[in-house]
Amino acid sequence: xxxxxxxxxxxxxxxxxxxxxxxxxxxxxxxxxxxxxxxxxxxxxxxxxxxxxxxxxxxxxxxxxxxxxxxxxxxxxxxxxxxxxxxxxxxxxxxxxxxxxxxxxxxxxxxxxxxxxxxxxxxxxxxxxxxxxxxxxxxxxxxxxxxxxxxxxxxxxxxxxxxxxxxxxxxxxxxxxxxxxxxxxxxxxxxxxxxxxxxxxxxxxxxxxxxxxxxxxxxxxxxxxxxxxxxxxxxxxxxxxxxxxxxxxxxxxxxxxxxxxxxxxxxxxxxxxxxxxxxxxxxxxxxxxxxxxxxxxxxxxxxxxxxxxxxxxxxxxxxxxxxxxxxxxxxxxxxxxxxxxxxxxxxxxxxxxxxxxxxxxxxxxxxxxxxxxxxxxxxxxxxxxxxxxxxxxxxxxxxxxxxxxxxxxxxxxxxxxxxxxxxxxxxxxxxxxxxxxxxxxxxxxxxxxxxxxxxxxxxxxxxxx
Amino acid sequence: xxxxxxxxxxxxxxxxxxxxxxxxxxxxxxxxxxxxxxxxxxxxxxxxxxxxxxxxxxxxxxxxxxxxxxxxxxxxxxxxxxxxxxxxxxxxxxxxxxxxxxxxxxxxxxxxxxxxxxxxxxxxxxxxxxxxxxxxxxxxxxxxxxxxxxxxxxxxxxxxxxxxxxxxxxxxxxxxxxxxxxxxxxxxxxxxxxxxxxxxxxxxxxxxxxxxxxxx
Numbered sequence: 018x019x020x021x022x023x024x025x026x027x028x029x030x031x032x033x034x035x036x037x038x039x040x041x042x043x044x045x046x047x048x049x050x051x052x053x054x055x056x057x058x059x060x061x062x063x064x065x066x067x068x069x070x071x072x073x074x075x076x077x078x079x080x081x082x083x084x085x086x087x088x089x090x091x092x093x094x095x096x097x098x099x100x101x102x103x104x105x106x107x108x109x110x111x112x113x114x115x116x117x118x119x120x121x122x123x124x125x126x127x128x129x130x131x132x133x134x135x136x137x138x139x140x141x142x143x144x145x146x147x148x149x150x151x152x153x154x155x156x157x158x159x160x161x162x163x164x165x166x167x168x169x170x171x172x173x174x175x176x177x178x179x180x181x182x183x184x185x186x187x188x189x190x191x192x193x194x195x196x197x198x199x200x201x202x203x204x205x206x207x208x209x210x211x212x213x214x215x216x217x218x219x220x221x222x223x224x225x226x227x228x229x230x231x232x233x234x235x236x237x238x239x240x241x242x243x244x245x246x247x248x249x250x251x252x253x254x255x256x257x258x259x260x261x262x263x264x265x266x267x268x269x270x271x272x273x274x275x276x277x278x279x280x281x282x283x284x285x286x287x288x289x290x291x292x293x294x295x296x297x298x299x300x301x302x303x304x305x306x307x308x309x310x311x312x313x314x315x316x317x318x319x320x321x322x323x324x325x326x327x328x329x330x331x332x333x334x335x336x337x338x339x340x341x342x343x344x345x346x347x348x349x350x351x352x353x354x355x356x357x358x359x360x361x362x363x364x365x366x367x368x369x370x371x372x373x374x375x376x377x378x379x380x381x382x383x384x385x386x387x388x389x390x391x392x393x394x395x396x397x398x399x400x401x402x403x404x405x406x407x408x409x410x411x412x413x414x415x416x417x418x419x420x421x422x423x424x425x426x427x428x429x430x431x432x433x434x435x436x437x438x439x440x441x442x443x444x445x446x447x448x449x450x451x452x453x454x455x456x457x458x459x460x461x462x463x464x465x466x467x468x469x470x471x472x473x474x475x476x477x478x479x480x481x482x
Numbered sequence: 483x484x485x486x487x488x489x490x491x492x493x494x495x496x497x498x499x500x501x502x503x504x505x506x507x508x509x510x511x512x513x514x515x516x517x518x519x520x521x522x523x524x525x526x527x528x529x530x531x532x533x534x535x536x537x538x539x540x541x542x543x544x545x546x547x548x549x550x551x552x553x554x555x556x557x558x559x560x561x562x563x564x565x566x567x568x569x570x571x572x573x574x575x576x577x578x579x580x581x582x583x584x585x586x587x588x589x590x591x592x593x594x595x596x597x598x599x600x601x602x603x604x605x606x607x608x609x610x611x612x613x614x615x616x617x618x619x620x621x622x623x624x625x626x627x628x629x630x631x632x633x634x635x636x637x638x639x640x641x642x643x644x645x646x647x648x649x650x651x652x653x654x655x656x657x658x659x660x661x662x663x664x665x666x667x668x669x670x671x672x673x674x675x676x677x678x679x680x681x682x683x684x685x686x687x688x689x690x691x692x693x694x695x696x697x698x
Contacts, residue, residue: 032674032677032678032681033674033677035656037654037655037656038654039654039656041671041674041677041678043678043681043682043685045692046696052512052513052574053573053574053575055515056515056516056517056575059515059517064668066668069678070682072695072696072697073693073695073696074696075696080512081513092513093537094513094514094536094537095513097513097515098513098514098515101515112696112697112698113698114698133696135691135692137689138692143573143575144572144573145571145572145573145597159573159597160573160597160600161573161574161575161578161597161600161601161604162517162575162576162601163575163601163604163605163667164600164601164604166668167667167668167671170668170671170672171668171671171672171675171678172678172682173671173674173678175656175667175670175671177654179596209500209567209570210500210566210567210570210593213567213593213594213595213596214596240571243567243570243595243596244596245596245597264694264696265691266691266694270690270691273690273691274689274691277688277689309500309502330499330565330566331499333497333498334498334499334500337498428504428509429509430509430510430512430513447502447504447571447572449502449504449505449571450504450505450527451504451505451508451527452504452509455508455510455527455533
């Protein structure tokens, strides 16, 4: 029978079928960070259990780490959480990249970067953006802390198989349109619950044409469309990316691996429960205006009027969002002035994202209306490469701050936060109320659009700069 | 985990769709390394008019009187009534810990975020999917009668209102059994230890690179 890529990955990992739509599935890799793991380690210890397969776990601190002066962590609660990860990894023997290791970075950036995330794997982490790794043709999904403990103890999880959805982005995007615009346009189309209960496979020419970095941006936000798993078929781009990474297979194993990986795509006649098609040529630079990623429009658009919404629940949602965001209906997106710019996060902190932003700001200055514009690379290695390419100088000369890697202002668990009422052009993934700081207002955009907004002081079409 | 028993409790209406886990428990409270103590910060940004200082345990907070869970009798509610896509967003299980710590046992909504849904069952908290029109009807009842109660019966899979209106719901048989029996998920999986080892041996031959150590 013809299978989807998701069917293949699922079937390869089933250990026991419970016969009610759920199965016990094997987990090849668990990635750990400091926020969602302490209670899992504690539970394991209290039950007198040991990790089932110690050396398939990889840990890294990312959410709480400061992006400047990391020698001193002023918040004692953050410090304790970071120290707890150290202690747990030391006690169990789990490999961890510490804060001063150049390989440290955002967990979803370092997995693929190190070759710790590979095609065909099942990958989990106590973090919803684990879907990022699906860009490699891996079944990767976020789990809660109880499940983190479950995987530590058994290397397995009981999961319900999701339905299959294919989102095809046909044709080619226009100049200046990035993976971020594609995925925001998709979420605008299907809504934040559009993918709930589904695994989304992204396909079509516009997806195949993306680099691995771009594909990771798309899969990263599958969860923002409600899907735990986002997938992209393996092709030569995938294989070229994986080759030669520290934990990638070598020599004969490499030859064996790529032979298997080439089958990691949906069969021609595979059945999808839902298929959605988009025309890439219609996608413009995207900007969110509300407090949910589905509240998005293009740079040429305006803030919507709740009066035009027929559904009561949706109208109230728009009214709440506009009140929180302090925006009036019919305001042109390009008239929205901003206070801060954040380029980083597991969505957009890889080398290609930094190149895209540098390209825009080269030789230009950050507007004097902007209080802070910061670049936070996704990992120490991304930072290193950017510095070799001279991107740091471009950013510093234009007035950006050049920081150390971590999750930073995507969620502000470290000191990088918005003040109440501040408005931010952000390359992150969530514009929820208070996400970047209590009372802060987030507009999600691509790195190029964030950079352009930094220069202009308000949103502006990056293609016209 | 405690066994889930049939109970009758007050329903608190939270008339919003897409209530995300950042709203349920904001990030400043995720730094704790414990599983308990999150209740006072459930819906913190909505529940209080000032900011929390996690370093000051004796802080007196400025309560927002307009927020439903601050009003009597909803401060003693055991059932939360919400709209579409409740619990979307981040995977933080802290969201469920905050909800149960507050004293809630059940949430009724037309749909849920997938990770929140599965996290709930690990903590004896029951998310119930009802039809949108049933949720509408419950909102009408609850908003017209303060302290409106429902009975939640998981065994028979129904919600019954104090007006004797019954709404049945679906749930996976495995999840239901674990909730009713209060079973330890990890213990159940370890019953399959031999199958897991067998699988590993088989896979080692086909995909040996997946069994290489992740070394420092």
